Amino acid sequence: MSPLCDANPHPTPLNAAPLTSPLSQDILMNLVGTFMFIAVGGTALHYWSGYINPHDFRTEASERVIGIAVGSLCVIEGALYLLDTVLAFLHFAKENEE
Numbered sequence: 001m002s003p004l005c006d007a008n009p010h011p012t013p014l015n016a017a018p019l020t021s022p023l024s025q026d027i028l029m030n031l032v033g034t035f036m037f038i039a040v041g042g043t044a045l046h047y048w049s050g051y052i053n054p055h056d057f058r059t060e061a062s063e064r065v066i067g068i069a070v071g072s073l074c075v076i077e078g079a080l081y082l083l084d085t086v087l088a089f090l091h092f093a094k095e096n097e098e
Contacts, residue, residue: 023092030085034078041074 048067 023088023095027085027088027092030081030088034081034085037074037078037081041071041076041078044068044071044074047071 044067048064048071
């Protein structure tokens with residue numbers, strides 16, 4: 001009998017279900033979303049924090065302020081995705097214990 005056919009009598013949350021289950025797909029998509037939002041937000045913050053507006057004396061919102069706001073919102077959204085990933089993983093682990 002091959003080792004691939006052996007069943008694990010005590011499944012752990014990492015090997016309990018294949019990646020085709022909806023909850024494991026949710027965890028995977030949350031991890032990808034976390035990475036992407038934090039990467040985009042960090043890049044936007046890095047770019048716009050050093051940006052010098054050519055029209056310094058205008059009273060309207062500058063491109064720099066808007067860029068920093070978008071970068072900040074992306075980092076916050078990435079943190080929320082990470083929180084959602086942790087909660088989904090805990091739900092996944094609890095579901096497999098029963």
